[in-house]
Structures are given as structure tokens and as C-alpha cells.
Amino acid sequence: MITLAITSQKGGVGKTTLAINLAHAFARSGRRTLLVDSDPQGSVGLSLTRQSRHLSGFYDMLGNPSVSAEKIIVPTRMPTLSLVASGHSSAYELGGGSMGVTLHRVRCFLAEVEALDYDICIIDTAAGLFGATADVLSACNGVIVPQQAEPLGVRSVPKMLEALARMRVVNPQLQVLGVVLTMLKEELTESRESAAALRNLLPAEMVMQTVVPRDDLYVRASARGLPVGVMEEGEESLATFDALRSELERRIVPANPETPDYAE
Ligand SMILES: Nc1ncnc2c1ncn2[C@@H]1O[C@H](COP(=O)(O)OP(=O)(O)OP(=O)(O)O)[C@@H](O)[C@H]1O
Ligand SMILES: [Mg+2]
Known part of the structure; x- marks a missing residue:
């Protein structure tokens, strides 16, 4: 099973949007x-099922060994897509989660998910590399970093990638798959220039070819609780995320000798 975390240092860069649409x-x-x-x-729960605030989820599982993966997996209308909501995190946020213990819980959870025959598990995280996100990264085998195509923040990306590469001390399996440029506004010079600046700053293979354009449709989709591709006029975005999926698949497949190991 592929386990893929979506992470960024900065908030609001499009992690949740990427997680939902890539999963779709x-x-x-x-x-x-x-x-x-x-x-x-x-946020994912909010988008996909309106009642999900009340659902048990990831944090219930972290805090309680009797909460199995099976108990918190929720089906969606698509037979191949299921979801685990965030659940009740207050105990964890109050200091109930200490790294070693919750890392063990995350690993157990992923092992259960694999035993349930899932092919891929995509994990949306909170911004920053601490707390539960550190445990998720210590347990996953791939990570993607979305980055807004805007001037602020681009320069912090190499540092973020270095920090992720250092996580390989704890988790040698972790493949840093690269950066996905999000919210690119083609008609705005500053946005185009930021995208170009990021490509200049990083080794070419570290930035995905596929770019997520800025489009109000994404905001409308998240307000309606839908992946953007199922919206009327969402057709084009299906192609975007299909392209991203194949790009990732080419990189992830460990049997492919050409798959570069970026974190080295
Ligand atoms: N490609 C896009 N075009 C236009 N708006 C977008 C796009 N992607 C995301 N947005 C909007 O930008 C906002 C932030 O996106 P999102 O919630 O996915 O970011 P995030 O990184 O998960 O944020 P957080 O760090 O708070 O979890 C949302 O209102 C979302 O609808
Ligand atoms: Mg989010």
C-alpha cells in the first residue's frame, strides 16, 4: 500500500484541496x-460529509487503542473512496499525545488499513512539521508539498524539503516526492514569476510538471463539500488531477529503477 502525506510549512497553501482531489x-x-x-x-471531513464533526476519527484512534481503523472508516458514494474524519482532537491538543506513543498508533492504523486491502492512503495534515504531522511523516512512505504560486513563501520551500529529508533518520522509507504548485494564476505576472522562481530554486525533478490553477471553482467545490471534478464545469480539473496522479505514480512505484530518491 502507498501511504502519502500532504504537508506544508505554511497554512492555506492548498493541502486539503489537493488531498481531496488527488484522492478522488x-x-x-x-x-x-x-x-x-x-x-x-x-477540514477534509467538513468537505466530504457534513456530519463528520460528530464522527469518531483519526484522533480518537490515536488516543485509544481499542478504536480500530475499521471503526472509523466511512464510505462515500464512490465505492473506491473511503474517508477517515479528524475526530475528537481535544485530548491530543491538551498534551495527551506524546510522540513515541502516537507514532505507534499511526503505524498500527496504517497496518490495519493495508490489511483491509486499500491500495493507497492519502493523509491530509495540519501546517508545520510537529505534533501528529511528525508522526504521520514518520510512518508514511511518501510526502508531497503543495506551494502557492505567490511571491511570499517560495523561498521557504527548500528549507521545508531539507527538514523533510532529515525525517529520513526516523523513517528511511520516506520518499520526498516533490512540490506541487497550486493556485497558479496564469494571467498574473507575479504568480507566473513565483512559479518560475521556485523551479529555478529547486532541482528540476523536485517540482511536479502538473500545476493546479487558481480557480474560484475550488472555493465553490469546498463550500459544497465536493471534489472539484464532480462540479458542473469541473471537467478540466479532472484532467489536472489525473495528470498529477500519473506523475506521482511514475515516481512512487519502487520497482521502477528510474524513480529518483529525492531525499538522498
Ligand atoms: N486552486 C485553487 N484555486 C482557488 N482557490 C483555492 C485553490 N486551492 C485551494 N483554494 C482555496 O484556498 C483556501 C485554502 O485552501 P486549503 O484549505 O486547501 O489549504 P490548506 O493548506 O489545507 O489550509 P490549512 O493550512 O488551513 O489546512 C480554501 O478556501 C480553498 O478553497
Ligand atoms: Mg487544510
Whole structure:
């Protein structure tokens, strides 16, 4: 099973949007996909099922060994797409989660998910590399970093990638798959220039070819609790996330000798 974390140093760069739409793309391709919300804000849950605030989820599992993966997985209308909501995080936020213990819980959870025959588990995280996100990264085998195509923040990306590479001390399996440029506004010079600046700053293979354009449709989709591809006029975005999915698949497949190991 592929386990993929979506992480960034900065907030609001499009992690949740990427997680939802990428999970949708993998599910459409026939892969049994589990989308997990590990952000205490609970954004994925909010988008996908309105009642999810009341659902038990990721943090209930972290805090209680009797909460199994099976108990917190929620089906969606798509047979190949299921979801784990964020759940009740207050105990964890009050200091109930200490790294060693919760890392063990995350690993147990992923082992259970694999035993349930999922092909891929995509985990949306809160911004920053601490707390539960550190445990998720210590347990996953791939990580993607979305970055807004805007002037502020681009220069912090190499540092973020270095920090992720250092996580390989704890988790040698972790493949840093690269950066996805999000919210690119093609008609805005500053946005185009920021995208170019990021490509200049990093080794070419570290930035995905596929770019997520800025489009109000994404805001409307999240307000309606839907992946953007199922919206009327959402057709084009299906192609975007299909392209991103194949790009990732080419990088992830460990059997492919050409798969570069970016974190080295
Ligand atoms: N490609 C896009 N075009 C336009 N708006 C977008 C796009 N992607 C995301 N947004 C909007 O930008 C806001 C932030 O996106 P999102 O919630 O995905 O970011 P995030 O990184 O998960 O944020 P947080 O750090 O708070 O979890 C949301 O209102 C979302 O609808
Ligand atoms: Mg989010």
C-alpha cells in the first residue's frame, strides 16, 4: 500500500484541496483509496460529509487503542473512496499525545488499513512539521508539498524539503516526492514569476510538471463539500488531477529503477 502525506510549512497553501482531489483521482482510476484527515481543524471531513464533526476519527484512534481503523472508516458514494474524519482532537491538543506513543498508533492504523486491502492512503495534515504531522511523516512512505504560486513563501520551500529529508533518520522509507504548485494564476505576472522562481530554486525533478490553477471553482467545490471534478464545469480539473496522479505514480512505484530518491 502507498501511504502519502500532504504537508506544508505554511497554512492555506492548498493541502486539503489537493488531498481531496488527488484522492478522488486515485479512486476514479480504480484504486481503493482512503483519505485521512489528520488536521485537528477537520477540514477534509467538513468537505466530504457534513456530519463528520460528530464522527469518531483519526484522533480518537490515536488516543485509544481499542478504536480500530475499521471503526472509523466511512464510505462515500464512490465505492473506491473511503474517508477517515479528524475526530475528537481535544485530548491530543491538551498534551495527551506524546510522540513515541502516537507514532505507534499511526503505524498500527496504517497496518490495519493495508490489511483491509486499500491500495493507497492519502493523509491530509495540519501546517508545520510537529505534533501528529511528525508522526504521520514518520510512518508514511511518501510526502508531497503543495506551494502557492505567490511571491511570499517560495523561498521557504527548500528549507521545508531539507527538514523533510532529515525525517529520513526516523523513517528511511520516506520518499520526498516533490512540490506541487497550486493556485497558479496564469494571467498574473507575479504568480507566473513565483512559479518560475521556485523551479529555478529547486532541482528540476523536485517540482511536479502538473500545476493546479487558481480557480474560484475550488472555493465553490469546498463550500459544497465536493471534489472539484464532480462540479458542473469541473471537467478540466479532472484532467489536472489525473495528470498529477500519473506523475506521482511514475515516481512512487519502487520497482521502477528510474524513480529518483529525492531525499538522498
Ligand atoms: N486552486 C485553487 N484555486 C482557488 N482557490 C483555492 C485553490 N486551492 C485551494 N483554494 C482555496 O484556498 C483556501 C485554502 O485552501 P486549503 O484549505 O486547501 O489549504 P490548506 O493548506 O489545507 O489550509 P490549512 O493550512 O488551513 O489546512 C480554501 O478556501 C480553498 O478553497
Ligand atoms: Mg487544510
